[in-house]
Every structure is written in structure tokens, then in C-alpha cells.
Amino acid sequence: MHHRTILGITLATILLFSMTASALAQEGAFSARILAKGKKSNMLLLVINSPKSTGSIHQIDIEFTKGSPVVAITRGWDSDKSGNSITLTAKRNDIRPGEKGIFIIRVSDLSSAAFEWSLKDKDGNELRSGTVSKIRVKEPPDSGSILPPAAPEVAVNKFTAMQGEQITITGKGYTADSGVIIYIDQQEIARTNTDSKGMFNTVLTIQNNIAAGLHLLKAVDSSNKSSLIQIMVEAPQSSLPPLQGGRMEVRIDKEEYSPGDLIRIQGSAVFDRPVSLQIVDPTGGIVCGANPPVNNKTLLWDATCSIPGNAVSGRYVLEAKQVPHKTTTVFNVKARSTGDDGGSGGTGGEPGEDAGPLKLSTDKEKYKVGDVVKITVAGARSQSLLDIILDGPGSLLDYKRVTVDQAGSYTLSYPVSGSESVGVWKISAKQKDAEQKKEWIVRAQFTVEAS
Incomplete structure (x- = not known):
């Protein structure tokens, strides 16, 4: 006689809306609790596999009977949207007994959203299914006040994309009939225009020079209205086998870097204790040291290190160690040319770019928190527009559109404050030359240290 495996799973969905509300749906030993709070259109889906379960969750099918899904934000899972349905499939690890998974789904009309769900294992067998009924949300009373104009919003059809893959970027709340520049971090990747309602829609390809990891995508119009979101870029699966715990191994995201670049490091370990990392430059100096923790289940770890802005060119050695085990890998840092003026000079930047x-x-290469950085751009067309982008540590990102003087110069005084500003800052200045049909771009960087 066939016995169906009973899987004890708790599915919790947090809907971000105006007031708190809750509903409870039960099916045997299964329960789903729904909470609503806030004024955004994001649904946080929390899937918890009970420690008493005997199966792992590999696929989650969600079909909206009311409302409509816009996009799913996942990490380590593929998301496939078709009409009012979204399928989430594990790329690396299933949700095993005692583990949980968190997913964010942007949904239209949250106040009346409802959906059916189904959980499946790797063989496609359904483990559990159920329905989340309409969420009733009580709107706050109208205060009678006049609301300010809505801030611009930028969105993408997928928050995780592979290098070489296309994504669709949409925006609303921008200036009508305006030009829009789209950046990933400080790199311009596309230009488009808004319609008479201040909306735009464009498709772009994630280029291979955008490193794997989290990035800031920002859309700025000609009136300096801007909005930004975070996206995850992943590298295509390489021919290397996946990392496995139980042995020392280290991998990096590129073979060559420039001064100021961020190195993304992954590895496996032998023991469930922190790994000792260090990077040695061609002169024998240690340019980075770290002790990343190790996942006690997978024995995998990851870390990041920054190449100093004044780093020498040549061959660098990265060593990962858990006594008595160790492993190494090597990479190159290319030379950085300097300008004639100031403390830190600009370069032509990435391959294919021209500083013109x-x-x-x-005015200096290093600053303290609380200092004012003086940034000077020269050589631009007289009294023309110029874009200056400052890409700071973490999520710090700033954009300035300025008009240079008659001599083609502009000096920007930029204060750096707060502990979040400590680290390497990258600057780029961009200008289009209509006559030569080229875009000039020059880059520089500086370092902020704690006071």
C-alpha cells in the first residue's frame, strides 16, 4: 500500500501594505500565516521546512487568482514568470528539513491579492499545496492633506541576471519627454527617453565586464530625478566543478584587476572554523587580510578584498589557510597611469573607453572622515554639460550633472562624512562629443580613512 509522505512545512507570507492584518489557512498539519504592513507592493514569502519533514523542497509553484505578480527577487533560485504564475526552482540547494527559504515577489493590487501554491521535490512529486485567500487591508483614514508628487521609480523584470542575459528596465514618475541615463554602479549602460507621462521601457544586455555580485542600477533623467535598485549579476556556469566542503580550495572572479577593484573570493574548507586569507603583492607586502567564517553545513565560505588605489602592477598571490591545510591562487594587477594635475589623476578607465x-x-589621494574632496575636471568643451559619478563604499552612489566654465573646467567640493564613507571611492566624468560621435570618459579614485 502506498503511503504519501507527510511533509510538515510552514509557509509564511509577509505582505508589505498600509495596516496590519492576518489570516490563517490550515490543511491538516500545515499552516500558513499572512501578515500585512507598510505601503509597498512587495510580498515577502517565507517557506520553512519542518525539522520533522522527510522531504526537501526543490520547486515552488505560485498561481495568483487575484492580483498579478510583477517580478520575483530570489538568490540561489531560478524564477520563471508566465502570466499570473511564478515558478521558483532551486539552482544550488533545496530547502531541506529544518531549513527555510526567503523570496520577495512584487505584486500588483496587494489589498485583494490571492494565490494558490504547490511545493514539489526534485522529482516533481507534489509535497503540499494550498490556497491563500484574499487579504483584507484597512486603509488609513484620509487626512485631507495634499500629497507631494510621487517620487520616480525604476524596476526590472528580473533582479537576478546572468552575464550576457537581457533584462527589461521600466521607470515611472520621471520628467515627461526627457532623456534618461541608466547606470550600473558608475558605468553608463544605456540611454532612453520618457513618454508624455514620464514613463520609459528599455531592454539591455548585462555585459561580461559587469562582475558577478550585487550592483546598484540607477536611472537619472535630465532634471536629475533619479531612482535606484539593487540587482544580482551571476557569472555563467564554468567548466569548474562546484566547490565541495572537506578540502581547501579558493577561487576568484577574474584573472586581472585594476587598482581600486574589488576581488570577490569563494572557497571551500576542511574545518568548521574561520579561514585565514591574505593577499601579497609583488614586493612581498600584504595588501589585504581577512578571516571569513565557514558555513557549518556546507563548509563553504566567501569574502571580498579591495585592491589599494596605489597598488603596484604585477603578479599577486592569494593564500587561504586552515592549519595545516592551505591553498593559493594568483592574479595580475595592471598598471594605472596618472594625470598631470592634483593628487590622484584620471585614466581612460575600462577597455574600449577613451578619455579624449x-x-x-x-587634490589628494587619501582623506579622513569629515574632509572635503576637491574634484577637478579639465579639457571639456567650453560651457558644456558634464556628468560626474561618485561610486563610494557599499551602497553609496552620487550623480552630478554640471556645466563647465569657459575654459572647459569644473571643480566640485564633495564632503565625506560618516563611518559608511570609509573605503575606496571611484569617480568618473563623462561627456559626449556630437561632432566626433564619441563619448569621452575619464576615471580616478581616492581613499577615505577613519578619523
């Missing part, structure tokens, strides 16, 4: 007549410099 532009020069970019700062």
Missing part, C-alpha cells in the same frame, strides 16, 4: 581631452583629478 578630459582630465580628472583630486
